[in-house]
Amino acid sequence: MSSHRITIHRPDDWHLHLRDGDMLRAVLPETSAHFARAIIMPNLVPPVLTRADAIAYRNRIVDALPAGHDFSPLMTLYLTEGTDPDDVEAAYKEGVISALKLYPAGATTNSASGVRDFEKAMPVLERMAALGIPLCVHGEVTDPDIDIFDREAVFIDRILAPLRKRLPELRIIMEHITTQDGVDFVKSNDTNVGATITTHHLIINRNAILVGGIHPHMYCLPVAKREKHRLALRAAATSGDARFFLGTDSAPHTDDRKESACGCAGIFTANNTVQLLAHVFEEEGALDKLEAFASLNGPAFYGLPVNDAKITLEKRDVPASFADKINTKDGLVTVFNPGFDVYWHYAK
């Protein structure tokens, strides 16, 4: 294999926000052009709470799919203190859902219905452990006394480690890890714990948000951390370790909501992730690990087959060009700008 051309199985995105309505119709093609499947986050307003909600949302996604795009949404339910274990079991056994999503209440965008008292979620978690249903976790505590840059590490100590001890059979995905602590926690466990890593957290550290002025389009949750953490994420993603896989967390918000006195959290990377990852993996001398991270490790964790289709990327002398804004009926959505040119293109 020449280092200027790489063929891999078609990637999947194991953490994606598609929203609904006009926004869904505008952003879905940016994902379905590149990815065969995606784990669809349930933090709509109101959230995707039940098997019936998931079926209805999946139908709206499939209806919004452009002709000729080959894409399967993998649905999730939003775990609340009132989630019914029987509804979860039925949804999973019928193939309606692939996972449940745990948001600590108040941790991130549209997380108000999340879990406050973890004891109340135990009956569902026990059922999930028994059935092998994965739990996707937004791993940040919300305690006001905990510094925002420490919230992931504290979540691991206070919530995740005890939960692991109590329910070792529960399959847990730490979503969008941002710290060395997250990497270390995954590595210190067995194969029941995995983690997704976003494209942007491999590229930016917290300086990108604050140096030279406030950059709202670099703000997401968990917030980007120090450089040493970015390097730890890069090492994990490019290691080939099957417990680390791609979840873009591509999270569209219109510019008026981002560029505001209280700008909301979320970075949009659906349309440039694949080419950016080729750039990052080449920088790390690990192009041969790109397929594991983007196309193999995720399906293995979820017990799903690898996609049959393949894609070929090639490095050219001219930079690739990406839309810098996505047009939606609600307004423009700014695309993540890595701050450097990318020379990786899809081969014709």
Ligand SMILES: NC(=O)N[C@@H](CC(=O)O)C(=O)O
């Ligand atoms: N990542 C984000 O900053 N935002 C996500 C929510 C989330 O994944 O935490 C969103 O829904 O906008």
Ligand SMILES: [Zn+2]
């Ligand atoms: Zn999250």
Ligand SMILES: [Zn+2]
């Ligand atoms: Zn997310």
